[in-house]
Amino acid sequence: MSDIRTSTVSDEGFASSSQVGEFELGIDATGETGPDPNAVLVADYAACFLPAFRVGAQQRDHDDLGKVQIDADADLDDDDDLEAIRFDIHVEADLDGGTLAEIVERAEDICHVHSALRPELRAEIATHGDAF
Structure with missing residues (x-):
């Protein structure tokens, strides 16, 4: 069993949303909609x-x-x-x-x-x- 599990999804473009436990973190490779x-x-x-x-x-x-x-x-x-x-x-x-x-x-x-x-x-x- 893993100690840390995350799930990262991108519906389109270069922005993604990562689920880390109960928390959601938005990251954008272009830096437009969130930190890169x-x-x-x-x-x-x-x-x-x-x-x-x-x-x-x-x-x-x-x-x-x-x-x-x-x-x-x-x-x-x-x-x-x-x-x-x-x-x-x-x-x-x-x-x-x-x-x-x-x-x-x-x-x-x-x-x-x-x-x-x-x-x-x-x-x-x-x-x-x-x-x-």
Whole structure:
């Protein structure tokens, strides 16, 4: 039995609707009626990394990060394939660079999307404490 099951349907054109459990996600390869697959992957990566970052912080005895925001951007090559991803992580808590680097390192070990991506496509990460 599978751990994850999805169903993706396209009635016409390049837009599709994916059923993921009880949730529906609209994706459009042209980016006209929804985000394109590359944008969804970048957002999914950030959405996985953020809770991994919080868990990594808790494992380093930093339970109260306050608000955390990941601003992600990515580069595409000439074939529209993802070439690079960058995260700017803004943390409300006033943590020094060394502490933030330790949390990032732990989050990289926890984030399933980070583990699934080829190494050259893993996010380049900058952190900013006392950000809000």
